[in-house]
Amino acid sequence: MKNKLFRLLPLILCLALLTGCSLLQRSEFVMPEADIPEHWQQAEHSTTTTESTAENKRRDKWWEQFNNPELNRLIEQTLHSNNDLALATLTLRQARLSARLSDNDQLPELTFKGASSNEKYFNSGKTNNSYSTSTSLSYELDLWGELASNSRCFAMDSTSQ
Secondary structure (H helix, E strand, O other), rough: OHHHHHHHHHHHHHHHHHHHHHOOOOOOOOOOOOOOOOOOOOOOOEEEEEEEEHHHHHHHHHHHHOOOOHHHHHHHHHOOHHHHHHHHHHHHHHHEEEEEEEEHOOOOOOEEEEEEEEEEOOOOEEEEEEEEEEEEEEEEOOOHHHHHHHHHHHHHHHHHH
16 A cells, blocks of 8 residues: 555656646736726817817928928928837837737647658669658647746737837
């Protein structure tokens, strides 16, 4: 009896270690309620949609109010060649791509490989053809929630950009 217990002890210990971390509870983030007035940005402006849209367009290109073609040209040129804006766009694309790639880590991976070779011996004139194929299927178990956490992290990162 004691002998059997000693043989089962490493198995019980391994099972306890493997399941111990995966049983931790994860709580989903709940956005806190914020008391924001319905029209907090338009409180001083007109309430009609067309007037507020026209007001926003007028504020978007504020420099055009000076009626200076040189100023208009310089600002348009600066906006066109703004490296910070280009970098922000690339960072956003990278974050979105990382989010999609991290979702793929949670799926099984199927690999198929094929190879062929042709050998001709000069001494005897014989030829040798060989063909080979291999298939593999792999899946990473997310025992400690690392893949799911990475996926959530990249998804949040892509939406925060």
